[in-house]
Amino acid sequence: MFTDLPDVPRDVSDLWDSSMADRVGTMLDGQHRVAFVYRTPDTSTFRYRVANTVDALNHVPGARLRAGWFCDDELRALARLVPQLDxxxxxxxxxxxxxxxxxxxxxxxDVPLIFDCDDLVFDVGxxxxxxxSLGKDQEVNAEWDVWFAYMGRLNASLAACRGAMTxxxxxxxxxxxxxxxxTAIVPNVMNRTQQDYSRELLDAKVAAGFRREGPVTIGYFSGTPSHVRDFAVASTSLARLLDEDDDVSVRIVGYLDDLGALEPHRERVEFQKFMHYVELQRSIAEVEVNIAPLSHTAFNICKSDLKFxxxxxxxxxxxASHTPSLDEAIEDGVTGRLAKAHExxxxxxxxxxxxRDRQAYAARVAPAAEKAHARWAWDSVAEPLTRALEPYLRAR
Known part of the structure; x- marks a missing residue:
């Protein structure tokens, strides 16, 4: 495990710690104005698809386009601003x-609506x-009610939109x-705070020559309680690895408690609770190997590359498992490793x-890190997002 890493910044404030008045003021200050609507701030879809993108648009120098985000109890107030929106x-x-x-x-x-969605959840089919895919009990009628209602309502929202982004x-x-x-493709990216702290963590590891202590730690960062089936893709291989190698441990961060084939090695598994996304970057930085297993379903193959x-x-x-996004993001064997089920x-x-080979490890991960900081930089989303919205920006 990597040690002596910089502490999590104490003054971290989430991008959604702002009043509606402040957000409206920033948005209306632009030559062109776009409002993003989402149910309520959270650390998953909202962060990537709303907060990060809005923040990027509002901080890229010289941009004509400004944006604001609005949630459930703000939509009726937002309606009064519609004539001023693009x-x-x-x-x-x-x-x-x-x-x-x-x-x-x-x-x-005549203000167009654009639908944005990051999962295959807009078609009840x-x-x-x-x-x-999420491991829901199909014998429970309430699960059917929840998912058909949720996906049907998303489809109704989609029906009102002229374009889409994903x-x-x-x-x-x-x-x-x-x-x-x-439909336009607008990638997920890091945000400013996340990227700045990630750079600090990377620089500390480089300065220390990727010096590490103790067992090699393999990390699984689950995010939600629904990843049991995904973890099972790798758990049997993890169990065999721990059978053979006493100098390997596992870290699991998030909600996952069902270890599957790894259960006999529970004493070598460290559990960490779900944490703030900036704190999570330190936890990821501490482990030597990050894993992103995915069961092969039409739902999962639509997942993005953020775990990489x-x-x-x-x-x-x-x-990581093969998906189109991960296949495109990872140069197999060079910037990471792509594994089929049997691999x-x-x-x-x-x-x-x-x-265990510090020099070889540094030679692989350092270039991959520089690629990540360039390709998925916080401001890199501004150009594809602006391009996606350009057809809807009115002459003012």
């Missing part, structure tokens, strides 16, 4: 009365697949069937041996 981005917002009123006001003033080409092809203007770039940015090697044993052993 567009409204409906970010994974299920249809309800407040959204209906906003849509009607937007239509009355995939509801059963989503439930299965994270990758697979989701784009699905969404394009529903919108007349087509958040680890790469802090100088940590990643072993996890070898890929994990390779990662452990790489970690």
């Amino acid at each position: 567009a409204i981005v409906v970010a994974r917002y299920p249809y309800n009365a407040a959204l209906r009123e906003l849509i009607q006001k937007a239509q009355a003033h 995939f509801a059963e697949l989503v439930m299965s 994270t990758n080409s697979l989701l784009a092809s699905r969404l394009s069937a529903y919108v007349e203007d087509g 770039f958040e680890a790469a940015a802090v100088g940590t090697w990643t072993v 996890w044993d070898a890929a994990l052993r390779e990662g452990v041996e790489l970690a």
